[in-house]
Amino acid sequence: MKRLFTLIALLLIAASGAFAYTDSFSEMHSDPLFLELLDVIKNGKAPEEAEAAYSAYVSQEDDPVALSRVEYHMVRYYMDMDMEDEATEHLKREKEMLAEIPEDVEEVEKLAAKVDATSSEYYVTGKLGVGMENNKLVKEMYKRFPDEFYAAVQEGFRLIYAPPIAGGSNRKALRIFEDVEKNAEGISYLENYSMLMGKAMALSGLERYDESDEYLDRAESIFTFDKAIEETRRDNNRGRR
Numbered sequence: 230m231k232r233l234f235t236l237i238a239l240l241l242i243a244a245s246g247a248f249a250y251t252d253s254f255s256e257m258h259s260d261p262l263f264l265e266l267l268d269v270i271k272n273g274k275a276p277e278e279a280e281a282a283y284s285a286y287v288s289q290e291d292d293p294v295a296l297s298r299v300e301y302h303m304v305r306y307y308m309d310m311d312m313e314d315e316a317t318e319h320l321k322r323e324k325e326m327l328a329e330i331p332e333d334v335e336e337v338e339k340l341a342a343k344v345d346a347t348s349s350e351y352y353v354t355g356k357l358g359v360g361m362e363n364n365k366l367v368k369e370m371y372k373r374f375p376d377e378f379y380a381a382v383q384e385g386f387r388l389i390y391a392p393p394i395a396g397g398s399n400r401k402a403l404r405i406f407e408d409v410e411k412n413a414e415g416i417s418y419l420e421n422y423s424m425l426m427g428k429a430m431a432l433s434g435l436e437r438y439d440e441s442d443e444y445l446d447r448a449e450s451i452f453t454f455d456k457a458i459e460e461t462r463r464d465n466n467r468g469r470r
Contacts (some may be wrong), residue, residue, distance in 0.1 A: 250412050252378045253337050257295050258417035262286040266299065267419060270306035276315070279306060294338045297326035301345035308352050309456055320349050340370040340378055364391060377396030378420045381409050385427045389434065399434035406431060424453040430461050438465040 257263055266282040268274075283303060290296055290317050300323030307316035331337055347363035350356070364387055368375075371384035385405040391397030406428040413421060429444035442465055445458055 233416055249414075250376050250378050250381065250416070252417055252420070253335065254295075254341070254379065255299070255415070255417065257298070258419060260286075260290075262289060263295075263299070267452075268300070270302055271422075271452035271454055274326065276307075276310065276312065279303070291328045293329040293331075293336040294334060294342055295321050297323050297330070297342045298345055300326060301349050304352060306454075309454065313353065316353055320353050323349055337370070337374045337377055337380070340366060340373070344370060344383060364395070367438040378409065378416050378447075381405055382420055382423045382427060385409075385424075385431070389427065389430050399431045403428065403435065418451060422448055425451070426455065426457055426461075430457065433461050433468070436468055438468050441465050 237257055252258070262282070262285050266279075267284050269278045269282045283299070286299060287296060291300075300319050302321040303317045304323065307313070307319060323346050330342060343365045344363060347359055347366060351359045351363055367380075367383045367387045370380045371387075374380045375384075382405075385402045388396070388398050388402035390403070406424055409416070409424045410428065413424070416424070425444050426450040428447060429441045432438075432441035434445065441461065445461060445465075448455075449458055
């Protein structure tokens with residue numbers, strides 16, 4: 230009997246390990262120039278600094294997947310800085326890089342680039358069709374790669390933003406973010422930030438405002454320039470009234 234319990238325990242450990250998350254973009258997240266760029270744009274520094282950090286990164290990078298994902302971050306930065314012309318220019322570059330991704334690239338990388346591109350376009354244009362395409366791509370990516378940090382985090386955000394009739398649910402989103410947090414070994418600090426923000430937003434949607442504020446504080450200790458931080462804090466304060 231003791232041997233049976235030992236075998237069951239080992240099987241449970243092996244099963245839990247089988248669902249460990251992976252990060253297909255870990256090499257990108259360890260690049261000092263990419264991290265410098267993130268520091269500039271995710272903390273809302275001046276556009277001159279952003280362009281300098283961007284130029285430094287793209288001058289030494291030739292991978293179209295990495296370049297397309299950097300353009301996504303530049304689009305977000307310029308839209309949040311209310312510089313739509315610059316955001317539109319980086320959106321154009323992102324689409325160009327997306328078209329250059331070779332067919333033999335790992336499918337999860339291609340899907341992530343497509344998710345980024347549709348997210349960028351929706352952020353700039355607000356077109357419903359683009360938003361629906363992004364929703365479809367995120368669902369596909371998560372269905373095929375549920376153990377990828379990026380896929381899980383994006384699925385969590387999709388569930389927050391989608392209306393209930395389309396399967397949206399803060400409760401389901403929270404379960405995903407909690408699972409990512411519980412199994413966060415090896416997560417990049419960019420995805421960790423996204424997980425913290427997503428969990429804060431899901432908690433806010435569930436009217437757990439104090440917990441939400443705690444996660445907003447943790448997210449803000451990593452990056453400070455995100456309109457979602459201010460918006461979620463405002464929602465929390467309004468909900469307490």
